[in-house]
Amino acid sequence: MARVSNKLKNSLEGALAGGGDPATSPLYVFGPFMTVIMASGAARIIFGGSIWLAVITIMVVSAMYRLVMQWVTDGSGGSGLCEEEFGGWAVKVNAAITFIEYTLTFLVSMAAMVTFIADRFPVLNQEIIGMQYRSLVAIGLSVFTGWLVNRGPKMAARTFGPATAGVLMLLWMMILATLFRTGFHLPALSHEAFIPPNLHFTIAGYVRILAVMTGIEVFANLVAAFAGTPQQKSRKAFQSLLIIMSTTAATMLIIGPAIFVFSDPAIKDVSVFTQTMDQLLPDPLPYLGSLVGIFVLMSASAASAQGLQNLALGLKERHYIPRIIGDLNRHEVADKPVWLEVGIVCFCFLVFGTHEETYLALYAAGVFILLSMTGWAVTQRLVREISNQFSIHKIALIAGTGVAALLTTGATLIIFEERFLEGAWTYLILIPILYAAFSYFRRHIGAPSPEMDYLGHIDSALLAGFGFGQTSFRDYAAQNNDNGPVKLSWMPEPILPGQGLTRSINIQHIATLLDGSDNAAQALPMAQFICETTGAQITLLSASTRYLEGSETQSETDLYLCSVAEKIHAAGIQVNCAIRSESPAEATLKLVDEMGVDMVVVTTRGSSGEKNWLREGLSSKLVHLLDIPILLVQVFESGAPEAPHIGRILVALDGSAFAEQLLPYARLFAKQFDCELMLICVPAVPESEKYRASASVIRTIRSQAENNMRKYLDSVAKSLRAEGLTIQTVVTGSYPARTIVDVGKREGVDLIMISSQGRGGLDLLFMGSVAQQVVQLTDSPVFIIPINKELAG
Numbered sequence: 001m002a003r004v005s006n007k008l009k010n011s012l013e014g015a016l017a018g019g020g021d022p023a024t025s026p027l028y029v030f031g032p033f034m035t036v037i038m039a040s041g042a043a044r045i046i047f048g049g050s051i052w053l054a055v056i057t058i059m060v061v062s063a064m065y066r067l068v069m070q071w072v073t074d075g076s077g078g079s080g081l082c083e084e085e086f087g088g089w090a091v092k093v094n095a096a097i098t099f100i101e102y103t104l105t106f107l108v109s110m111a112a113m114v115t116f117i118a119d120r121f122p123v124l125n126q127e128i129i130g131m132q133y134r135s136l137v138a139i140g141l142s143v144f145t146g147w148l149v150n151r152g153p154k155m156a157a158r159t160f161g162p163a164t165a166g167v168l169m170l171l172w173m174m175i176l177a178t179l180f181r182t183g184f185h186l187p188a189l190s191h192e193a194f195i196p197p198n199l200h201f202t203i204a205g206y207v208r209i210l211a212v213m214t215g216i217e218v219f220a221n222l223v224a225a226f227a228g229t230p231q232q233k234s235r236k237a238f239q240s241l242l243i244i245m246s247t248t249a250a251t252m253l254i255i256g257p258a259i260f261v262f263s264d265p266a267i268k269d270v271s272v273f274t275q276t277m278d279q280l281l282p283d284p285l286p287y288l289g290s291l292v293g294i295f296v297l298m299s300a301s302a303a304s305a306q307g308l309q310n311l312a313l314g315l316k317e318r319h320y321i322p323r324i325i326g327d328l329n330r331h332e333v334a335d336k337p338v339w340l341e342v343g344i345v346c347f348c349f350l351v352f353g354t355h356e357e358t359y360l361a362l363y364a365a366g367v368f369i370l371l372s373m374t375g376w377a378v379t380q381r382l383v384r385e386i387s388n389q390f391s392i393h394k395i396a397l398i399a400g401t402g403v404a405a406l407l408t409t410g411a412t413l414i415i416f417e418e419r420f421l422e423g424a425w426t427y428l429i430l431i432p433i434l435y436a437a438f439s440y441f442r443r444h445i446g447a448p449s450p451e452m453d454y455l456g457h458i459d460s461a462l463l464a465g466f467g468f469g470q471t472s473f474r475d476y477a478a479q480n481n482d483n484g485p486v487k488l489s490w491m492p493e494p495i496l497p498g499q500g501l502t503r504s505i506n507i508q509h510i511a512t513l514l515d516g517s518d519n520a521a522q523a524l525p526m527a528q529f530i531c532e533t534t535g536a537q538i539t540l541l542s543a544s545t546r547y548l549e550g551s552e553t554q555s556e557t558d559l560y561l562c563s564v565a566e567k568i569h570a571a572g573i574q575v576n577c578a579i580r581s582e583s584p585a586e587a588t589l590k591l592v593d594e595m596g597v598d599m600v601v602v603t604t605r606g607s608s609g610e611k612n613w614l615r616e617g618l619s620s621k622l623v624h625l626l627d628i629p630i631l632l633v634q635v636f637e638s639g640a641p642e643a644p645h646i647g648r649i650l651v652a653l654d655g656s657a658f659a660e661q662l663l664p665y666a667r668l669f670a671k672q673f674d675c676e677l678m679l680i681c682v683p684a685v686p687e688s689e690k691y692r693a694s695a696s697v698i699r700t701i702r703s704q705a706e707n708n709m710r711k712y713l714d715s716v717a718k719s720l721r722a723e724g725l726t727i728q729t730v731v732t733g734s735y736p737a738r739t740i741v742d743v744g745k746r747e748g749v750d751l752i753m754i755s756s757q758g759r760g761g762l763d764l765l766f767m768g769s770v771a772q773q774v775v776q777l778t779d780s781p782v783f784i785i786p787i788n789k790e791l792a793g
Helices: 011-018 020-027 030-038 043-071 077-086 088-120 133-149 153-160 163-182 198-213 218-225 230-262 272-280 285-317 335-352 357-388 392-445 450-459 473-477 524-534 552-569 584-595 618-625 659-673 695-721 736-747 761-767 770-777
Strands: 509-513 537-543 575-580 599-603 630-633 648-653 676-681 727-731 751-756 782-786
Touching (some): 020 088, 020 198, 030 043, 030 230, 030 272, 043 218, 077 357, 088 335, 163 272, 198 230, 218 230, 230 272, 335 357, 357 392, 524 552, 524 599, 524 659, 584 618, 676 736, 736 770, 751 770
Parallel strands (some): 648 676
Antiparallel strands (some): 630 782
16 A cells, blocks of 8 residues: 655745745734824835835745755754754743744634634624724634634644645735736835934834734744755745745835835724725625635634644653643643633733734734744854865855844844833743743753654744644654654764662661551551561651540550550561651651651551542652652551462663662562562653654654663663562663552562652642652552652752
């Protein structure tokens, strides 16, 4: 059977797949532009100056992206180049601005769409209870669009797929109608546009019309979507860019003068684009054009929502956001970011209204921040190359990209200067907040595996304009051609075992928490078994804020602990008792410090009978507070086994130095209990049905990850076997918690050893914990070692 390729075959397919956002911008940028220049008193002079400045900017920025497409072919585009040139901070800044831009794309596109609807139904401009009807329509359509996108890319593709083709047809139909009606007349270019007092208005018009460049960066990300060699891919992607941006330039140079002649920006109930369309096209084509405009603008809103889904997946894999935000719904898409975006959009419509000019300057500002970063990254790359090998050609390229960087940076500064008090200031607050949030979660979750970091790098580069129904860039970036073997741009480095085995530890003092309940008492057989085997002493601790010195409750607790201590002492174990009038977690922390406790043994349930880590139970608090091992003993209705046995231990490793802190304890237990160690690694590779990557790509990535992990486990096992220990190694599964529990049950292990980052409170709620899930799912005792905070730092 012939294999069906999801790759783009030619530049037209690429233009239709990636051109949705930039193709729609001419529909709404002329209104704010015309309003500004008409206030100058020299509108015709300023019109030509602003238009030609914008066309020149499109040309130099497009040429700059030709270089980006040649250098970066893995789908990460301008953001990937910025990360290469500027480092990790650029990733977080790009992600922060991209999140803001997706929301503004939704806002601007939905507002422009409602304007197109109101052009044909002016009644929507009337008010009810101080709010225009169009605001209610915009909110309803925003919720509908969010719901549709959250039902999966296929649903969105069937609904919005032809939108880009429709808007391109509309624009070229209007270009031909303009040529037929008025002839070929380019905007006049006069030097008077660039001298005071006209210069201010020329620049103001320029920065508003530059919104036509929104979405141009998507074509750099589209490179990996094409079939062929890297050179062929970059060429096709650039040709796709030329199709869209040449249409945009032609619209500005040919339709622009017609809009200047046929429209009146003083007419607020009908947009200047619709006024011009009514003049140029015979009935019923203007009404069909309005339908196309509505359709494509809704598709742009939907595309921004889908782009946000992809961004969330990429950031989740790179550990920049908590996993709960990027979790997939039953339609296999990340719905929470979309509903967050829809909520923000609806709030803005309620408070600030639905006129696109309200948001357009902010929208353009974010775009040009990203374009500026890319421009300076390209320039820096060229400067570095010319320092290694001088050439006149590269000097010319540096000059060109320098002009592009200066133009985009200048436009950014002008937008911020003009619109600072009208909302541009929000970037100065939102970007640092998002940057700090990404840094916080990355630091607390920890760095991802190289495999997931690479995949997240590609997914976070997916931009809204990539269109609907395409497979993920994970698929495209991983394949060099349709028929050849699958290859990855990133290749994993061999992992070597760390220094965990060099540590020597002893367990000489154990603490066990008791509250008088049968549940808590089920920890005693295991604690006593460990003490008998290792020769450790034990301290029985009972703590409660209800205890008062000399009270009846404390006396009863004292008698209970004494009776338990006598039984343990009869087995030849040194026993201490402690009663504290404070919370059990705080009392345990103080006891550990005061008495040098080496390990705490506690059951997963106490007197409350609840086993729920998210409710901040005692076991969760102990893992959060302590830096010594905690052995969590499961509670059974039938009671604890009278004679615990440890014959096989499952040790969960992931190749990190954090997890290797388990190894000294695993070696000690293996020697003390004369038991077998089973070392397990679960490769952190996504499943194809979850992440929309092809089965062949997933198999390749999984194979590389598994080989990497096997080499690592073999090295660890070799060191342990040299000490006479019996070792098995297992590399399997995709979901760590479920795999660990299933293997433990299948192999009949008596103890599971795992590390934990010791999260509590909101950290635990947002980020979750593999250790938490293992404790909740397994019936085996779980030995948890909190990650050493000094090592983690």
